[in-house]
Amino acid sequence: MIKSMTGFSRKEAIIGNKKITIEMKTVNHRFLEVVFKMxxxxxVFEDRLKKILQHYxxxxxxxxxxxxxxxHLSQRLNIDWDLADQYIQLLKELKERFQLAGNVEIKDFLLIPDLISQDVEINDLEDKExxxxELFAETCRALFDMRQLEGTVLSNDFLSRLNHIEKVLQKVxxxxxLVVKEYREKLLIRVNEWLNGVVEIDEARLLNEVAFFADKANIDEEITRLKSHIEQFRLNLTIEEPVGRKLDFLVQEMNRxxxxxxxxxxDLELSQYVIELKSELEKIREQVQNVE
Structure with missing residues (x-):
């Protein structure tokens, strides 16, 4: 079954004396692009994490x-004393240069970015890698399940639209x-109007003109290929491997x-059917962009 490229998962666990939270969010992309923020x-674990991820x-x-x-037992706060010294020195220079009044208070230090930082020791993860x-793999599996569930919804939507396309194609x-037959009748009426019964109609030339029109307007090959593409599309919906690019190619061919x-x-009626077909294909094309 196909899978969507959109998904989200979040898992957390206590490992050692640390609470570890892993969040994954995916969107569509032509290739596989992994961005870590950790x-x-x-x-040092990035390569192994990528290998686990690529399995799903x-x-x-x-x-x-x-x-x-x-x-709270393993938290440690640090103060950047060099930054604090620089801050005090600059304030003194400002006061002297511009003859400013006022004193420096604790709250002023709290506004300094990066003055106070918190260390999180992760050395105790070394024996709990x-x-x-496993927590990372569990998050990947949850993401996989969500993408697969959404893929099922997409697949059902595709099948419904393909069925509709086939019904319109039957009308085509x-x-x-009948278009060729109607063309012959209209042509005959026009010729009669032009000749006004004075000159006898050349049946052979009329048939040649109709035959030329029939050959030019023949869409049997296009219908046959369109049916084949529809069947290929359906078949690819059942394949386990990623088929998003194949489906995108098939939609392009169907549009062609x-x-x-x-x-x-x-013919006006045929043109209306074509508009309906293109509308359904455009809806499929938009959704195909999100298939893995």
Missing amino acids: PKELM IKRGRIDIIITIEAN EEFF EIKAP EVNTIGSKAN
């Missing part, structure tokens, strides 16, 4: 956010031969056949 101490996700952009929260990787098949039918359609 503590620099975890960067083949295509799309994946934003992964990993956060670590320590309990497998628990961390019924109408197409419908456009050709439209260019040959010398």
